[in-house]
Amino acid sequence: xxxxxxxxxxxxxxxxxxWLCSGLRGLRxxxxxxxxxxGFQEMxxxxxxYRYLPGGHDAALAPDRLPDIAAFVRTGVAVRPPxxxxxxxxxxxxxxxxxxILTSLTAIAWFVAAAWLAFVGPLLLVGLVLITVLIAVALIxx
Numbered sequence: 329x330x331x332x333x334x335x336x337x338x339x340x341x342x343x344x345x346x347w348l349c350s351g352l353r354g355l356r357x358x359x360x361x362x363x364x365x366x367g368f369q370e371m372x373x374x375x376x377x378y379r380y381l382p383g384g385h386d387a388a389l390a391p392d393r394l395p396d397i398a399a400f401v402r403t404g405v406a407v408r409p410p411x412x413x414x415x416x417x418x419x420x421x422x423x424x425x426x427x428x429i430l431t432s433l434t435a436i437a438w439f440v441a442a443a444w445l446a447f448v449g450p451l452l453l454v455g456l457v458l459i460t461v462l463i464a465v466a467l468i469x470x
Contacts, residue, residue, distance in 0.1 A: 333374045335406045337388035338367050340380035340416040346424040347467065354428030355435060365416070365424060376406050380413040423467065434460070 339345075346365040353360065364385075367377050381387045389397070396407040415421065441456045 333400075333404050333406070334372065334376070335400060336363060336368060336371070336375065336377045337381050337409070338363075338365055338377070338379040339383050339385060339387035340413050341383060341420055342385045342387070343468075344385050346416070346420065347427050350424045350427035351431035354431035362424065378406075378409055378412055380416050381409050382411055382413055 342365045345362055349360050349365075350362050353362075367379050371377055383390065393409070396409075400406050416424075437456065441453060445453055
């Protein structure tokens with residue numbers, strides 16, 4: 329059985345897709361992407377894409393959307409969410425675009441720190457772990 333229709337609903341604040349997947353692409357992971365946040369550049373003819381449903385990773389599956397999902401499964405007709413935004417929040421999109429670079433720089437910093445630790449000692453590692461934790465907390469809180 330083949331898929332007849334596809335609907336991609338992009339959430340405006342989808343941290344796992346916008347930040348994590350984007351960051352992993354900075355580590356050359358090309359089998360993972362941000363299509364659930366930015367959408368897909370190329371869509372098949374029988375596909376629909378709705379950008380930017382307010383909310384996080386679970387926005388498309390919120391309880392108030394379940395009747396629309398059931399109707400789509402039953403009829404094959406997608407219901408366009410009425411509350412779509414024009415774009416994600418500016419800072420959210422900026423972090424998503426910067427994530428590959430930040431991830432690459434972090435990986436390089438860890439490599440340099442590990443090499444340095446072989447000669448200098450554990451003090452640098454403690455500082456690097458502390459900085460990484462502070463950055464992670466700041467991104468989660470944002």
